[in-house]
Amino acid sequence: MRGLHVATQRKRLPPLNTIAAFEASARLMSFTRAAEELHLSQGAVSRQIQVLEERMGVPLFNRRHKEIQLTRAGLIFQQAIAQSLNSIRRAVTMIETLDTSTVTIAASNAMASFWLMPAIIDFRSQYPDIDIRVLASNSPVDPWQEPVDLAIRYGDGHWPNLTKVKLFExxxxxxxxxxxxxxxxxxxxxxxxxxxxxxxxxxxxxxxxxxxxxxxxxxxxxxxxxxxxxxxxxxxxxxxxxxxxxxxxxxxxxxxxxxxxxxxxxxxxxxxxxLFEYIIYAENEELSAPARTFLEWLIDFAKRSLWT
The missing domain is CATH 3.40.190.10 (Periplasmic binding protein-like II)
Known part of the structure; x- marks a missing residue:
């Protein structure tokens, strides 16, 4: 029965071409403009939307003369698709950098300017083949959500699903x-x-x-x-x-x-x-060889860089 339940759940996913037609129509608020973007006829897009609505059992658009509007169900579906597309874009960005020599690290503006940049200059003198990209932001960066290999975060270290390495108190x-x-x-x-x-x-x-x-x-x-x-x-x-x-x-x-x-x-x-400054990265994620080299080097640099 469990296998049957899983198969049923998979079957309920609408055809991807109908989702594409819906996403374009909802974003552009026009079946005609969606058809132009997808290189289809306006009739084909309308039929795909109709198939999707029949499959889901609710209308997704209110159709008025020469204009369309999302229904409540349509708005919910649009938001879900937008979130999924953002996740896919982040994943693509991360995958594209997996096999490169570039390491991306996030840090606060002050940390990036006063500690990280001098560290990077020193690091690059020893590892010129490893490129470092810095994302400076005072908003905490989640390595699970952003395309970064490492991040420096300030606090008590009570953050789930992250591997944490103390730099300094x-x-x-x-x-x-x-x-x-x-x-x-x-x-x-x-x-x-x-x-x-x-x-x-x-x-x-x-x-x-x-x-x-x-x-x-x-x-x-x-x-x-x-x-x-x-x-x-x-x-x-x-x-x-x-x-x-x-x-x-x-x-x-x-x-x-x-x-x-x-x-x-x-x-x-x-x-x-x-409180401490930590280097964090996604738990159970394998760091690239350049990222691992940079991480180990930063830990050593932290021991040498404190003003005592």
């Missing part, structure tokens, strides 16, 4: 220009209250905030006066390098060539948030 500390440290004689956490504080207001993490940072250190500063508030980490970095004040930085978020030259750590005080 989040550690945050103050930084400023060396000249600013000398001018303000920063020797204790209390001295920060006399400084211009540069605040990152990105909405990505609560730990961007000076209020939260002071709280996590156990220091009670009272009301803070933040002189500069910006919306992305690049502006924070530029303001700090220009001697405009003290900023919060991440142990992996300052380029090597800026450490102790453009920026210094005025205090040996930091907090660890318990």
């Amino acid at each position: 989040e550690e945050i500390f103050p930084v400023c220009a060396a000249s600013y440290q000398r001018e303000h004689n920063i020797e204790s956490i209390q001295d920060l209250l006399k400084c211009e504080l540069i605040e990152l207001d990105s909405g990505i993490s609560e730990f961007n905030s000076w209020d939260v940072w002071f709280e996590r250190t156990g220091f009670q500063p009272g009301v803070l006066h933040k002189n500069i508030t910006v919306s992305n980490y690049d502006l924070v970095y530029r303001a700090a390098c220009s001697g405009k004040g003290v900023a919060l930085a991440w142990a992996y978020g300052i380029p090597h060539d800026a450490r102790e030259t453009l920026l210094v750590r005025p205090l040996d005080i930091s907090i660890k948030t318990g």
Whole structure:
């Protein structure tokens, strides 16, 4: 009986040519224009739609003089087909890159700019035959849904159906220009209250905030006066390098060539948030040889790149 049930379910799938006729007609809202796109006669498209409606037992279009409109059932079917076509397009894109030397990795804008790009430059000097494509986005990227081999994601690691590799734990500390440290004689956490504080207001993490940072250190500063508030980490970095004040930085978020030259750590005080940056990829999916090489290299690079 189980085999009979499966066969019945398969039989209920409408003929693919009727689905193609429906998709074109629903997208173009015209049987005539659908026929032109499919290189069929208008009558042939109308018949295919009729066969589909008879097969499904409901009308999919309301037919009016020289125009058509989707019924409720037609709208449901159109949405399902659109989702299926998007999945097919993503699959085609991923399949086309399976046997190439290109590795695609996704990361947040700040991570891509301040950590990943220096890593890629170093990697390419050793592996010039492996091309790296970066997808920079502050929206979390799902390797199951997007055509990426790897992604760097920030958080607690509680994400199903993904393989997760820890890169580094989040550690945050103050930084400023060396000249600013000398001018303000920063020797204790209390001295920060006399400084211009540069605040990152990105909405990505609560730990961007000076209020939260002071709280996590156990220091009670009272009301803070933040002189500069910006919306992305690049502006924070530029303001700090220009001697405009003290900023919060991440142990992996300052380029090597800026450490102790453009920026210094005025205090040996930091907090660890318990959150991590992970490299993730689709669980049970076999990585290509170039992607595996790049992954292993990034793990090693992460160990060498923290500002401690």
